[in-house]
Amino acid sequence: MSTGNDLLRRLASATGVYRGRGDGPESGPFVARMAxxxxxxxxxxxLDYEAVSDRNGLQHVEHTLLVVGPGGRLELHVASLELPGVVRFSQLGPGQFTAYEGPLVARIVLALPQPDAISYAWWWSRDETEPREQSRADLHRTG
Known part of the structure; x- marks a missing residue:
């Protein structure tokens, strides 16, 4: 089984609700939840993900589908208020997905650093420079 399919298999067997904290230059500190x-x-x-902060209230809501694409690579299909419709991110390397199409140079980094834990980060650039991490949440499964 490929590394990509391993991520899908691990997430499929680690279902539940995850909660944690996040921060980043764009987002600032926030509390996150991912089902x-x-x-x-x-x-x-x-992956149903949301971020809330005292300063901004509900600042991000996202519904994402992780699947194996037609070429055998993992893909994230992401819908959120910040994106125009559904944007497809294709896996470049273990847990690193880049926007296949969309207005921003963007990347999502998804990792399972230990059992019952998920790290979820958004990277982007508003110009032609290489994306950098703008927001990351470290989450742990509850219950």
Whole structure:
């Protein structure tokens, strides 16, 4: 099984609600929640993610589908208020996804650093420079 499929398999077997804290130059400090669900018999995973802060209230809501794409690479299909419709991110390396199409040079970094933990980061650039981390949440499964 490839590294990409291993990430899908690990997430499909680690379903539940994750909570934690995040921070970043763009987001500032926030509290995050992610619900992870296995769908279609483990062939896909949904990630429902939100970030809330005292300063901004609900500052990010996202619904993401993780699947194996037609070329055999993992893909994230992301819908959020900040994006124009659904944007597809294709896996470049273990846990690193880049925007296949979209208005920003963007990357999502998704890692499972230990059992019952997820690290989820958004990287982007508003110009032609290489993306840099703008927001990252470190989450732990509850219950």
């Amino acid at each position: 992870v669900a296995s769908v279609v018999g483990g062939r896909a995973v949904t």
